[in-house]
Amino acid sequence: MISRPMHRQGGIALLEAMIATVILAIGLLGTIGLQARAYSALADADMRAEATIAADKLLGVMANDTANLSSYALAAGGTPSTVLLPWVQETQSYIPNAVITVTQTQLTGYVQVDILIKWTRKAASGTTQAITNQHQITSYI
Numbered sequence: 001m002i003s004r005p006m007h008r009q010g011g012i013a014l015l016e017a018m019i020a021t022v023i024l025a026i027g028l029l030g031t032i033g034l035q036a037r038a039y040s041a042l043a044d045a046d047m048r049a050e051a052t053i054a055a056d057k058l059l060g061v062m063a064n065d066t067a068n069l070s071s072y073a074l075a076a077g078g079t080p081s082t083v084l085l086p087w088v089q090e091t092q093s094y095i096p097n098a099v100i101t102v103t104q105t106q107l108t109g110y111v112q113v114d115i116l117i118k119w120t121r122k123a124a125s126g127t128t129q130a131i132t133n134q135h136q137i138t139s140y141i
Contacts, residue, residue, distance in 0.1 A: 040121075043121065044121060044133060047095055047119055047121070047133065048133070048135055050091075050094040050095050051091075051095060051098075051117040051119075051135035052135060052137070054087070054090070054091040054094065054095070054117065055115040055117065055135070055137040056137070057087065058072070058087050058102070058115060059113065059115070059137070059139050059141070061087070062113060062141055063141050065083075066141060068083065069104060069111055069113075069141065070104070071083045071084065072084050072102055072104070072113075073102055073103065073104055074088070074100060074101060074102040075101060076099055076100075076101040076116075076118075077099060080100075084102070088100055091117065095117065095119050096119070097119060097120060098117050098118065098119045099117075099118040099119070100115070100116070100117050100118075101114075101115070101116040101117075101118075102114070102115050102116075103116075107140075110140045110141060111140070111141050112138065112139075112140055113138070113139050113140070113141055114136065114137070114138050115136065115137045115138075115139075116134060116135075116136045117134065117135050117136075118132060118133070118134040119132070119133055119134075120132050120133075121133060
């Protein structure tokens with residue numbers, strides 16, 4: 001029987017520790033990316049909620065001022081009337097750079113009001129295009 005000398009396996013523990021460190025680093029980077037996406041989604045949901053509240057507020061004002069409904073119309077990028085200006089300023093304070101459109105369509109016995117609020121959120125990292133979101137509410141007065 002021939003006996004073979006045992007070779008020592010030096011450095012295996014170090015190699016295992018390095019592989020574990022790389023795997024941990026990849027996991028941490030994934031967690032950081034997930035956190036950034038969650039923050040972005042939360043900011044988008046906040047803007048959408050602000051747009052909903054603003055539109056609902058305007059509809060309430062318009063429903064109480066049906067005699068002057070035509071003064072609430074606003075084209076995209078247009079200059080708001082003196083009646084609509086405070087609402088536009090308040091909405092743009094909550095939603096920076098919001099583009100607001102208020103259109104009215106006369107129907108039999110009532111008016112259809114469409115409120116469209118658009119805003120742009122920052123571009124995602126690594127891209128050059130900004131993302132435009134919008135929220136539209138249709139109501140009948």
